[in-house]
Each structure stands twice: as structure tokens, then as C-alpha cells.
Amino acid sequence: MKLLVTGGAGYIGSHTVKALLAAGHEPVVLDNLSRGHVAAVPAGVTFINKDIADPNLAELLREEQIEGIMHFAAHSQVGESMVNPAIYYENNVVGSFRLIEAARQAGVRYFVFSSTAAVYGEPDEVPIKETADLHPTNVYGRTKLMIEHMLRDYSSIYGMRYVALRYFNAAGADHSGCIGEDHTPETHLIPLVLQAAQGKRESITVFGTDYPTADGTCIRDYIHVSDLASAHVLAMEYLCDGGESQVFNLGTGNGFSVKEIIDAAKKVTGIDFNVTIGERRAGDPAKLIASSDKIKDMLGWKPVASEVEQVLADAWRWHEAHPNGYDDKD
Numbered sequence: 627m628k629l630l631v632t633g634g635a636g637y638i639g640s641h642t643v644k645a646l647l648a649a650g651h652e653p654v655v656l657d658n659l660s661r662g663h664v665a666a667v668p669a670g671v672t673f674i675n676k677d678i679a680d681p682n683l684a685e686l687l688r689e690e691q692i693e694g695i696m697h698f699a700a701h702s703q704v705g706e707s708m709v710n711p712a713i714y715y716e717n718n719v720v721g722s723f724r725l726i727e728a729a730r731q732a733g734v735r736y737f738v739f740s741s742t743a744a745v746y747g748e749p750d751e752v753p754i755k756e757t758a759d760l761h762p763t764n765v766y767g768r769t770k771l772m773i774e775h776m777l778r779d780y781s782s783i784y785g786m787r788y789v790a791l792r793y794f795n796a797a798g799a800d801h802s803g804c805i806g807e808d809h810t811p812e813t814h815l816i817p818l819v820l821q822a823a824q825g826k827r828e829s830i831t832v833f834g835t836d837y838p839t840a841d842g843t844c845i846r847d848y849i850h851v852s853d854l855a856s857a858h859v860l861a862m863e864y865l866c867d868g869g870e871s872q873v874f875n876l877g878t879g880n881g882f883s884v885k886e887i888i889d890a891a892k893k894v895t896g897i898d899f900n901v902t903i904g905e906r907r908a909g910d911p912a913k914l915i916a917s918s919d920k921i922k923d924m925l926g927w928k929p930v931a932s933e934v935e936q937v938l939a940d941a942w943r944w945h946e947a948h949p950n951g952y953d954d955k956d
């Protein structure tokens with residue numbers, strides 16, 4: 627299939643482009659490079675430096691004969707969304723609306739959307755199923771939920787079919803070590819821990835040790851980025867085979883505390899870096915663990931790289947080989 631991948635120069639998008647190529651599809655990357663890297667797009671893949679809100683997008687979709695869209699492009703930092711909500715409503719909600727509407731005008735029938743566990747907010751029980759209540763506790767999660775609602779309406783009224791994938795904590799890097807996570811500023815636990823191991827940070831700070839968990843630190847479900855990528859390929863092929871619109875969680879079903887991740891990173895890297903204890907970070911739920919039974923049952927998806935040691939080892943390989951990330955900063 628010929629597919630437009632918005633945000634394909636970003637972390638998860640670039641890994642999915644690689645998986646699409648391996649599965650015999652033809653990805654076309656559209657990215658405004660606000661937070662992405664040209665170097666993350668494989669040679670030979672068409673790269674279009676444009677915004678998802680570009681007024682000529684419908685024409686572009688027609689010209690390129692795009693059959694389906696994978697939509698990764700977004701702002702995605704929870705903390706930033708609580709300080710600067712305007713750019714989240716503009717880029718995520720307005721931008722996605724422009725893209726979805728251009729897709730309708732161009733007759734694109736299939737849409738796979740990057741949603742997030744942040745749509746659930748503080749869960750009543752874990753593992754979290756897709757049927758759980760949706761009460762996002764931050765602006766970022768609310769923007770993603772609004773986009774899910776848009777897609778639901780475009781599906782039931784205009785017949786555009788979609789899959790919304792609610793990822794838990796994306797982590798790791800392609801096994802080759804050639805592509806990986808390079809965010810500025812970095813806010814995610816695993817790359818920060820590995821930067822501490824590299825000596826690029828003095829220490830890693832644990833955000834709160836008084837949560838109602840066994841060791842007092844927050845528990846998350848870390849899913850390897852390559853397992854996320856394979857789920858996107860399955861989701862697009864499911865839609866193309868006539869599948870109805872769906873929402874799926876993507877996680878491993880296993881939770882790791884912040885302290886457990888730090889201990890595992892010390893083992894994987896062989897480096898005993900400094901750890902400091904800090905205050906809770908506002909808006910952090912104590913425990914987020916996915917039930918991904920639905921996508922396993924319906925699409926046969928299986929995470930194969932998400933053992934926490936492998937997630938850390940692959941991320942470490944990327945960090946060691948690319949201590950300055952893609953090295954394309956100003």
C-alpha cells in the first residue's frame with residue numbers, strides 16, 4: 627500500500643517507516659521537522675517537509691495516490707501541555723482536523739492514529755482495558771481524546787475507517803542501533819537514565835517515592851518501539867482487509883517501577899550512576915499497565931522485543947552509537 631506517514635521523521639514514526647518497508651509497503655513521510663530528524667528517514671523514502679495543516683494537503687494526497695494515513699505528528703509532552711495548552715490545541719486538534727478533512731476530500735479510506743494511555747487518566751483498575759473510563763488528567767491526553775472523537779464521527783458519518791492505537795510507554799530503539807529516540811528536551815525516563823549512565827547528566831532524579839506501590843515509585847508498562855511499529859502494520863492491513871474501526875491498547879501487561887528500571891539499567895550498562903530522590907511530578911498516575919488482549923485476539927499482534935532487558939539494551943546500543951542523537955541540532 628502507498629501510505630502517508632505524518633511525523634515519520636520522529637521517534638515512533640521512523641521505526642514504523644522501517645517496518646512498513648520490510649512488509650513491502652510504500653511509505654511517504656510528511657513531517658515539518660519541528661521535533662523530528664531527516665536523518666531518521668531511510669534513504670529512498672519520499673520525504674515531504676510540510677505541516678499536517680497545509681492547505682494543499684488534499685491535492686497532495688490525490689497526486690501521491692495515498693491509500694492510507696498513519697498519523698504520528700503531534701506535540702506529546704504532558705508537562706509542556708499543562709504550561710502551553712494553546713500549542714497542543716493548535717497542533718494536535720486543529721492540525722489533525724485539517725489532516726482528517728483533507729483525507730476525506732481526497733477519498734483516503736484508512737487511518738491509523740497514535741493515541742495514548744493518557745486518555746484514561748487515573749485508572750480505577752489495572753490492567754486497563756479499552757472499555758475503561760476516559761478521564762484524561764492533562765491537556766495532552768484531552769487533545770488525543772478529541773482526535774479519537776473526530777475519527778469516530780468521520781467513520782460513522784463519512785465511512786472513513788480508522789484504528790486508534792493507545793500506546794503505553796514507548797521505549798527502546800531499532801535493534802540495528804541506526805535509529806532511536808532523540809527528543810530535545812528529553813523528558814522520558816529511559817533515555818534520561820541512559821544519559822546518566824553515559825555521564826551526560828550528573829544523576830537521574832526519581833520523581834516521588836511515596837506512591838501506593840511496592841517500592842513507592844510509579845509503575846509503567848514499557849513497550850518496545852519496534853513492537854509498536856509492527857502493530858501499525860497489522861492495523862493498516864486489517865483496515866485494508868475490510869476491518870471495522872477499532873481502538874486498541876498497546877502495552878506488555880507488565881509493570882516496572884522507576885526504581886526497577888534504574889536497577890535494570892545499571893545491570894544492562896554495567897555502570898553505577900548517581901540517583902537522587904525528588905518530589906512527585908504533577909499529574910503522574912501511580913500505576914499504568916495495559917491489557918492488550920484485544921489487539922492480540924483480533925489482529926494476532928504479539929510483542930517480541932519488549933522484555934525490559936532488551937528494551938534497555940537496544941536503547942543503550944542507540945545511545946552509545948549516537949551520544950549526540952542525530953547530531954543535527956543548531
Ligand SMILES: NC(=O)c1ccc[n+]([C@@H]2O[C@H](COP(=O)([O-])OP(=O)(O)OC[C@H]3O[C@@H](n4cnc5c(N)ncnc54)[C@H](O)[C@@H]3O)[C@@H](O)[C@H]2O)c1
Nearest residue numbers: 633635636637638658660661662677678699700702740796
Ligand atoms: N513516545 C511515547 O511514549 C508516546 C506514547 C503514547 C503516544 N505517543 C504518540 O505517538 C506519536 C509519536 O510520538 P514520538 O515519541 O515519536 O514523537 P516525536 O516528537 O519523536 O515525533 C513526532 C513527529 O511529528 C512531527 N510533527 C509535529 N507536529 C507536526 C505538524 N504539525 N506537521 C508535521 N509534522 C509534525 C515532529 O517534527 C516529529 O518528527 C505522537 O502522536 C505521540 O503523541 C507517544
Ligand SMILES: O=c1ccn([C@@H]2O[C@H](COP(=O)(O)OP(=O)(O)O[C@H]3O[C@H](CO)[C@H](O)[C@H](O)[C@H]3O)[C@@H](O)[C@H]2O)c(=O)[nH]1
Nearest residue numbers: 702742743744794795813814815831832833844884907910
Ligand atoms: O527524570 C525522570 C523522568 C521520569 N520519571 C518517572 O518515570 C515514569 C515514566 O515517565 P515518562 O516521562 O518516561 O513517561 P510518562 O509515563 O509520563 O508518559 C508517557 O506515557 C504516557 C502513557 O503512559 C503518555 O503517552 C506520554 O505521552 C508518554 O510520554 C513516571 O513515573 C515519571 O514520574 C522519573 O522518575 N524521573
